[in-house]
Amino acid sequence: MPERQAPPHEFLKVALDVMKVLANDESRKADSVAMATIAGHFNATTAVISKRVRRRDLPDQGISVSGDSMAAGMSVGAVCTGYLVLNRPGSTWSAEEGGILLGFAELLAPVIASREGKRRKLSAQKKRLASLLLQERRLVDLTNGSPEMIYTTGVDDSITSINDAGVHLLGYDTPQELIGRQFSGLALNHEDRDYLLQRLELKHKVANYEIILLKKDGSPVFCLESTSEMKNETGRFIGLQGIVKNITDRIESERALWESNMDLASLNQKLRMTQEKMVQQEKLASIGLLAAGIAHEINNPLGFLKSNFETTRLILQDFQQFLESPHSSGTTVLDVNGTGAAFLEAFSDLDEIFRESEDGFNRIIRIVRDLKSFSQTHQVDVIDDIDLNHEVESAIMIAWNEIKYVAVVHTAPGIIPGIKGHKGELGQVILNMLINAAHAISSQKRPEKGTIEIQTLHTDAFVRLIILDDGPGIPKDVQSRIFDPFFTTKEPGEGTGLGLSISYDIIVNKYGGHLEVASEPGSGTQFTIDLPIHPVSRPGF
Amino acid sequence: VNPELYAAVARYNDSHPELTLGVSVVGNGQYVVTVSGSLDIETSTQVKPLLDDIVKHIPVAGHLTLDLEHVGYISSTGVGLLTTLLSQTRKELIGFSLTRVQNPVIKVMELLGFSSFIDLEALDA
Numbered sequence: 001m002p003e004r005q006a007p008p009h010e011f012l013k014v015a016l017d018v019m020k021v022l023a024n025d026e027s028r029k030a031d032s033v034a035m036a037t038i039a040g041h042f043n044a045t046t047a048v049i050s051k052r053v054r055r056r057d058l059p060d061q062g063i064s065v066s067g068d069s070m071a072a073g074m075s076v077g078a079v080c081t082g083y084l085v086l087n088r089p090g091s092t093w094s095a096e097e098g099g100i101l102l103g104f105a106e107l108l109a110p111v112i113a114s115r116e117g118k119r120r121k122l123s124a125q126k127k128r129l130a131s132l133l134l135q136e137r138r139l140v141d142l143t144n145g146s147p148e149m150i151y152t153t154g155v156d157d158s159i160t161s162i163n164d165a166g167v168h169l170l171g172y173d174t175p176q177e178l179i180g181r182q183f184s185g186l187a188l189n190h191e192d193r194d195y196l197l198q199r200l201e202l203k204h205k206v207a208n209y210e211i212i213l214l215k216k217d218g219s220p221v222f223c224l225e226s227t228s229e230m231k232n233e234t235g236r237f238i239g240l241q242g243i244v245k246n247i248t249d250r251i252e253s254e255r256a257l258w259e260s261n262m263d264l265a266s267l268n269q270k271l272r273m274t275q276e277k278m279v280q281q282e283k284l285a286s287i288g289l290l291a292a293g294i295a296h297e298i299n300n301p302l303g304f305l306k307s308n309f310e311t312t313r314l315i316l317q318d319f320q321q322f323l324e325s326p327h328s329s330g331t332t333v334l335d336v337n338g339t340g341a342a343f344l345e346a347f348s349d350l351d352e353i354f355r356e357s358e359d360g361f362n363r364i365i366r367i368v369r370d371l372k373s374f375s376q377t378h379q380v381d382v383i384d385d386i387d388l389n390h391e392v393e394s395a396i397m398i399a400w401n402e403i404k405y406v407a408v409v410h411t412a413p414g415i416i417p418g419i420k421g422h423k424g425e426l427g428q429v430i431l432n433m434l435i436n437a438a439h440a441i442s443s444q445k446r447p448e449k450g451t452i453e454i455q456t457l458h459t460d461a462f463v464r465l466i467i468l469d470d471g472p473g474i475p476k477d478v479q480s481r482i483f484d485p486f487f488t489t490k491e492p493g494e495g496t497g498l499g500l501s502i503s504y505d506i507i508v509n510k511y512g513g514h515l516e517v518a519s520e521p522g523s524g525t526q527f528t529i530d531l532p533i534h535p536v537s538r539p540g541f
Numbered sequence: 542v543n544p545e546l547y548a549a550v551a552r553y554n555d556s557h558p559e560l561t562l563g564v565s566v567v568g569n570g571q572y573v574v575t576v577s578g579s580l581d582i583e584t585s586t587q588v589k590p591l592l593d594d595i596v597k598h599i600p601v602a603g604h605l606t607l608d609l610e611h612v613g614y615i616s617s618t619g620v621g622l623l624t625t626l627l628s629q630t631r632k633e634l635i636g637f638s639l640t641r642v643q644n645p646v647i648k649v650m651e652l653l654g655f656s657s658f659i660d661l662e663a664l665d666a
Contacts (some may be wrong), residue, residue, distance in 0.1 A: 188652070189645035195579065195614045208582060210616035212652065220652055222617065251617050255654050258624045262658050265628035272634055481636070488569075488602070 149223075149244035152230065157183050157197065160239060169223075169246055171215035188212035188220055196227065200240065204229045213244070222251040277498065277505075295371045302368065306361050313354050320347050370394035384423045388456050388463055388531070389413040391423065395430040396454075402435050406442040407450040407469070414457040419531050425506050426531075432499040433467045433527050440471030440525065462513065462530040469526075474519040482517060507531070542566055546598050553591050560584035564595060570603025577611035580619025589622055596629055604636035610664055615646045620653045627658055638662070 143150050149166030153159055159182075162175050170186065172178055178186075184193035192211050199206050205228035213221045227242035323343060326332050396409060403409060434452065441450035453468045474482060483504040507515040512532055519525040542550075542564050554561040560578030567573055574595060578584060599605055605626070623639070630637040641664045642650070650656050 189648060191645045192614055210582065210618070212649065251653070254617060254621060258621065258658075259654070261624065261628050262631075265631040269631040269634065272632070276634070484636070 146243075149246075150242070151183075151244070152239055152241045153183055154239045155237060157193075157240070159183055166244065169215075169221060169244070170213065171217055171219075177216075186213050188214055196225070200227060200229060210247075220248075221246055222248045277502065291371050295368045298364075298368050302361075302364060306365070309354075309357060309361060316347075316350060367397055370397050383420045386419050386421050386423055386426060388416055388419065388426075388465060391427050392430055392454055392456065392465070395427055395434055398427075399431055399434045399438065403438045403452065405449075406438055407452045410451065410453045412453070412455040414455065416456050416458045416463045417533055419463055419533055421511060421531070425510070429503040429506055429529070430465070430467075432503050433529075436499065437467060437469035437471065437525070441469055444472050459530070461533055463533060465529040465531070467527045467529075468524060470524040473521040473523055473525055474517070475521055479517065479519060483515070543598055546595065549591060549594060553588070557584070557587055560588055562588065562591065570600040571606070572599050572603065573606045573608060575608040575611070579614040580612055580622065581614065581616045582618040585616070585618045585622040589625070592622070592626060593629070596626065596633065596635065599630075599633070599635050601634045602636075604638070605630055606638050606640055608640050609643065609646060610641035612646055613643055615649050617649075617653060620650055620655050623650075624655060624658065 143163045146163060147165055149163065149169045151159055151162040151166050158180055159178050162178050164175075167173070167175050167178065170178065184190040187193045189212070196206060196209050196211065199209070205226075207226045209225045209227065211223050211225055213223050215221055224245045224247050225242050227240050229237055230239045230241050232238050324332055392411065392413070396403070396411070437452045441452075444450070451470045453466075455464075455466045455468075457464050457466075483500050504515050507513045507529055514528070514530040516528045517525065518528070546564065550562055550564050558578075560576070560580065563575035563577070565573050565575075572595065574592070580588075596605065607623070607626075627637050637659065639659065640662045642661050643664050647656070647661055647663055650661060
């Protein structure tokens, strides 16, 4: 085969064609290594115009060149980055050809390198894009497969995305119904969302924040939310992303537990109150028994004192009659001794002394009788006939020592029917009311006495007792609590706070009546007790 | 206020600025505790021992009032804390009331059924 050497410009032309093909071959997915082989009539041995090309870097297949290069009887095997490898089977390159090729290689190297760089960059970008697409698809699958609500919002806290679980949780049909809406508009309290945003500003993420959201139909959903800020690559805040868990079932369980605890606490409270009341009533009963004993002990000497007093008065009356009776001489003993005037004056004084003493005796006898009546322990199955007016008088008598220095008592007993009940209990209620009224007036430390007005009247099926004082009244904020056990406005040791509670228990629970208070701070207090004339039978009554 | 209790409250407030307490005694066993902050899962858990301690200082027939004017947020744990306090005070025969409660807090309490246990005095009442 005759050796024919192509003129240098043909090398250049062929090489430029190679580069043109490579530059325009966008579809070529070559590796980072390529090689051009010029074969044919050159009959050339391989000339490597590079010190660094490695055989393993060369691709298995070359590329074809068409056009002028084909006409020149040459073909291109492969091209590698920055290097050109030419083959001439059967002969070696001349020095001139070698020089041309070296210059040619230097010319081509940056072009090929640039082209290959672009290709590599594009390839890397495509890989990254594919990886990102894969990640995004995974994220979308993960988000939509999550049983918890997952959402994102923009900088204005309007919803930018929400998963299927969120749409379902809030009772909507499609995400589009929620996208664009302010998140705070979904909360029961928009203030709660504002508070979350404030915390996010400080901490950038908030975990387990409880918030109540509203479903499309307005029903509430108790939620636990974990939220964090989203930022772009420059660190700028671009919105929030959050996961919301529905904890309504858990809250319902907790609520049921609270109710059980409250029921238990109420039972405990009642038990303890009952115990305290029993202790107090036991004390009162003991005092009552003591008072009854004292009254009995007083009653005996009082009996013979009264009797002796009557006898003494009768003897003195006889003696006075004897002294004043004229003798046979027509004169009296008083006339004879000339002491008549002095004796008559002494007898006049004695009359006054006897009247006062009798009044005193009668009062002592009444007090002892009332005390006995009041302090008697009633038997459950024994019901007394009660005259309320009489019980009021008895209570005034017993409480008189507490009242007389601070108040004047005006009574207006009405014409009322008798009622059934236990005298001791009812007397205790009236006594409580009177002593409270006296203490209230006393607390004002005013120079003049106050007034306690007591009235009884008949109203339909009830007998009504009104006790009105002109004391300081009861502050509005405590009026609803005065019948609570242990509630007192008195100083420690001055009151147990049980008086009105026990009174309420007796009137309302035992008698089926009413006990009401009306008070105007600064003007006084009125207690109104309504007692049924025909009480409904109750346990312990 | 008992000096030991006063010191305990001061120590708590120093270390828990998210929720602080102020305690005063306005009458015979009448305690008023002013609460400032949010009653969330974290703060409710932290403040509970101190509130328990305060209840222990109140005598039988005394009263505990929580002033919630400065509480704008409450979680179910916060409501649970109040329920526990109510239950505890009832057992001890101590009165318990909430005063000046903000409307968002009342709405949560109503939803959770707490308002059926106790009367709430609203801030704007």
